[in-house]
Amino acid sequence: MTPHPPYALGAEAERERAVEAALGRLDLDAKTRLLAGRDMWTLPALGCVGLAPLVMSDGPVGVRGRRWTPADPSVALPSPTALAAAWDPELARRAGRLLAQEAHRKGVHVLLAPTVNLHRSPLGGRHFEAYSEDPHLTGAIGAGYVLGVQDGGVGVTVKHFVGNDAETERFTVDNRIGERALRELYLAPFEAIVADARPWGVMxxxxxxxxxxxxxxDALVNGVLRGEWGFDGVVVSDWFAARSTAGALRGGLDIAMPGPVTVYGEALAAAVRAGEVEEALVDAAARRVLRLAARVGALSGTPAAVAVADRPAGIDGDALARELAARACVLLRNEVRGPEPLLPLDPAGTGGLAVIGAAAREARVLGGGSAQVFPDHVVSPLDGLRAALPPGAPVHFALGADPAEELGPAAAGFTLRAVARDAAGRELGGEPLPGGQVQWLGDLPEGVRYEELHTVEVRGRFVPRTGGAHRFGTRGTGGFRLTVAGRVLHDGPQADDHADPFEAFFGVPAERGTVDLAEGEPVEVSLLHTLPGNLELPVPAVGFSLLHGEPERDPEELLDEAVAAARAADTAVVVVATTERVESEGFDRTGLRLPGRQDELVARVAAANPRTVVVVNSGAPVEMPWREDVGAVLLAWFPGQEAGAALADVLFGAKEPGGRLPTTWPARLHDAPVSRVTLAEGVLAYDEGPFIGYRAWERSAATPAYCFGHGLGYTRWSYESLTVEPGSAADGTLAVARVLLRNTGRRAGREVVQFYLRTDHEPRRLVAFTAVEAGPGETVEAAVPVLLRSARIWDEAAGGWSAVEGPRTLEAAHSVGDVRLAAPLPG
Incomplete structure (x- = not known):
């Protein structure tokens, strides 16, 4: 990876002088106000010192901006698990640069990303937003991402520090983590990113x-993060996480978000005056916030860390999203069908293609929760495959099985607008909607004041693409009146008592009735939402949805149609997926089975056509009981806005599926050596210690479906030699490993060379990786440094790091389960 750009010493000193000068002109009230959110996404401006309001925005796959609205769409990149699957820190850096460009377009100074928590259990509901089960891979990809964002002069908040590895009771859970596991696993990605990328913020x-x-x-924030690692950036709370004024300040929290109701601001000023906390701690926090402002160019009179002229610009978001999605595809299986493996397909020689599955037509490209953005377009798998084939090539679509077990927000065929009104019915403002979901958090449409807001109506037209009994419903908290084609389907209240306040606010889907509609004939629809009067919210917020479902058909009939389409085609491509009600922020998964009858769909199609390719759209592992019965399995993750275009690139061989698994995929949930996310009396005990992911699988009697690092390409590689040379302690290098590889196939390709440290007594661990490319018959050398920090263990008795003792072997591998060469590692 290219080193982070050194900030010019003169400019950095000038920024520090400006920060000190600004701090000296602020009184206690101004300083404490600076540490508290002004609203949902911003810190207050302080004109007396030339400080502009600092604007933050959710990430990590796009930049929402202050308002989550289709009127200001965002580039939607593939999920972070996809980014990690590319095993390419420089690609992550390019993604970060694009997001910095997006941030500037939206007036954002700080991106709330990346998430570098670990995949401890496959049931983690938000794993699509994190990178991997391995701390080294997570740290490397996270550092690349941070470097890229900050290359563009935009700050980050590396999150969630630390131990937010599941969603169950996330606001109150006490994760009991042993010191060794905490140091070697959960803190390790943060430590690597602080060392390699100098992030400007942590959450x-x-x-x-x-x-x-x-x-x-205090021990982890002030003691480890700032003290041991030398982190000089800000620490911001996750939204609504700060609970106490004095405790948070002493514990090292600089910014309490969101506002205007926080534990800082007036409450902090009062605590200082009452002698509960020292003003020197306020000064230290304010200094760090001013430093962040100076770095991103929000403090006048001092140079930003990256000048406008030096920011990467002109990056094509569509092209990068497509490239990343293709690079992230992991080919799990590719059996010989005829003279050659099934993939890649020949677009000119395809004698008919059956494209099957609801997710083939309605692409599943994003995980649920704060990672969602509105792209200005999405290329579905069906559209992408059709576009890549010659004109007139036969492509037949069959639904087969719908993974949605609940109604989702109104989408295809709807033209909708949200209209806000006061109690007298006067229109205050509104905006167009891309679908049936309204989500206004903090900022409202122009002209709308929350104090005046009484109702919000989603209204517009619906043009059905099929005739029959269409299903409609509601989701949210408050009053609802749902009208379709002049018929009132529901008029009454709705509430949810979910333990997670965010989930409770947005509610659960409720089906309200059906209306018989004719294909192609437009009808008027309206969902009038009355805000709940007794709901006290810390920020202005409106969140509810108009739900819709196509007419229900006989499931057996749908399956039969899919089988018939597969039997008539040369090749069947089945796209299976999870849903937002399976993988999302706010809750963990209860199992790994695909929702609905998708497993049965794949089994039946495979029985009808041996040339069956299954494309899996999920952010984390799913069970695949049919995996040995199909010709090929391609993992596409949540592939972002260019999903279908990238899929076509890979299936038809324009691009190689270069991804490798960043997380072990179990055959069954029951086999996973670590899976528990439920609590006992508010505590989640990490009893497995340092044994998670592949480290735990190596001690297990069970065998995973696909091991960590696994992935096939369209060529073959021979590992011909491995040499290991001593490194230099002066630059933190234990050794330099060199592997000579030969491409023995007939196509150009890319290989990810993985290096594992094996000893007699310690868990096996990934310590380095690199990628090489070569044409058919060519040889290429992969050379990587093995860092000293990657070959150390935490000695709990001594309370410090020590080198791994005894004979040490460095393995060069295609995956953790496919070691090709090994050599002693110098002492």
């Missing part, structure tokens, strides 16, 4: 670690 998690909530964790 403190909701959860507690070993009895102390993370927004007050």
């Amino acid at each position: 403190a998690a909701y959860n507690a670690v070993n009895g102390v909530t993370m927004t007050e964790h």
